[in-house]
Amino acid sequence: AAIVCSLITSLAIVIARRFLFSHRGIHGEVKSAIKRKEFILHFQLQVDARTGKVVGVEALVRWLHPERGLIYPDVFIPVLEEFGLMTELTELVVEQAAAEFADWTFTERFHLGINFPPDYFLSDKHGQGLISQAKLLKSRGIQLGLEITERQLLDQRAKAAITDLREFGLEVLIDDFGTGQTSLAMLESTPIDYLKIDKCFVDTIGSDSVNTPVLDAIIAMAHGLNLNLIAEGVEHRSQAEYLLARDVTLHQGYLYSKPKPLEQLSQLRQGQA
Ligand code: C2E
Ligand code: CA
Ligand code: CA
Ligand code: CA
Numbered sequence: 001a002a003i004v005c006s007l008i009t010s011l012a013i014v015i016a017r018r019f020l021f022s023h024r025g026i027h028g029e030v031k032s033a034i035k036r037k038e039f040i041l042h043f044q045l046q047v048d049a050r051t052g053k054v055v056g057v058e059a060l061v062r063w064l065h066p067e068r069g070l071i072y073p074d075v076f077i078p079v080l081e082e083f084g085l086m087t088e089l090t091e092l093v094v095e096q097a098a099a100e101f102a103d104w105t106f107t108e109r110f111h112l113g114i115n116f117p118p119d120y121f122l123s124d125k126h127g128q129g130l131i132s133q134a135k136l137l138k139s140r141g142i143q144l145g146l147e148i149t150e151r152q153l154l155d156q157r158a159k160a161a162i163t164d165l166r167e168f169g170l171e172v173l174i175d176d177f178g179t180g181q182t183s184l185a186m187l188e189s190t191p192i193d194y195l196k197i198d199k200c201f202v203d204t205i206g207s208d209s210v211n212t213p214v215l216d217a218i219i220a221m222a223h224g225l226n227l228n229l230i231a232e233g234v235e236h237r238s239q240a241e242y243l244l245a246r247d248v249t250l251h252q253g254y255l256y257s258k259p260k261p262l263e264q265l266s267q268l269r270q271g272q273a
Helices: 004-021 028-034 073-082 086-100 119-124 128-138 158-165 183-189 211-222 237-245
Strands: 040-046 054-067 070-071 110-116 142-149 171-177 194-197 228-232 250-252
Touching: 004 142, 028 073, 028 086, 028 250, 040 086, 054 073, 054 086, 054 142, 073 086, 086 110, 086 119, 086 128, 110 119, 110 171, 119 158, 128 158, 142 158, 158 171, 194 211
Parallel strands: 054 110, 110 142, 142 171, 171 194, 194 228, 228 250
Antiparallel strands: 040 054, 040 250, 054 070
16 A cells, blocks of 8 residues: 555656646756745644644745745655755755744754755765754754655765764654665664654555554554654544554644644744643
8 A cells, every 4th residue: 555655646746747847947947946045844743642732843845936836845856856956955944944943942842853865964064054053943942853764775974974963962753664665774773763654554544454554563663662653644533543542642644734834833832832
């Protein structure tokens, strides 16, 4: 089911990309989008489902195209990847997220998850800037988390960089867990704080899919290894209850909120987290 799910999504994305960018000059267009900072952030709540309390947000980037309007990351990120612009995008996202939370202070630890492409950790640019940004945020109760997909294999240099950043106080989350090929090797060799269970597995709850036992196995393994879990793509009350019954308490999904501009997240209040 996970494979079918990702195949259908990929096909839709390839078609959307063709439709949006059928002309030449796409390279120039994405380059100038970065220069002009045409990217905006939406934030999605992360909730402790036992109490309903908001414990953090994930930052999700969108391209606010001057003519075409809002474009979603599944469509434009592969284009940026192709042209080697993901590190620049990541820097913009970190800068933007920090700016949006510049006036916020939390009395209890509040998590701010940002997606990092594995290539980011290969550039020499990372490091000091990110660490000082994370320290600044932390002084106001905001814990920066690196969400790293396990789609690509992380090489030794990337692992070393991630391990360093973690020692400087950043949290490390493995994103889309269960859909990549390197899960178990990665768990052994890289110190991490959270696994994010991919939506494809949450989708199987309540169906008679062959993947629900896989979900159960991921949960059992994470508990056995003392890893924190976040379930993503929680849309239905029944899914939330299934997860809660198995001690998966941190949830993210449309059941709680869709990603929105920060000022529209009315559930979020300074100092309340
Ligand atoms: P992701 O990191 O797995 O983010 C979760 C995606 O699932 C988001 O899609 C979110 O809107 C969607 N989602 C969350 N809850 C639900 C739900 O209950 N139902 C459904 N149907 N969908 C849900 P989005 O924002 O379109 O982002 C897609 C992917 O693009 C992200 O997947 C992430 O891999 C990537 N991405 C987004 N922002 C950034 C970024 O700033 N940097 C990088 N490198 N990648 C990003
Ligand atoms: Ca993510
Ligand atoms: Ca994810
Ligand atoms: Ca996902």
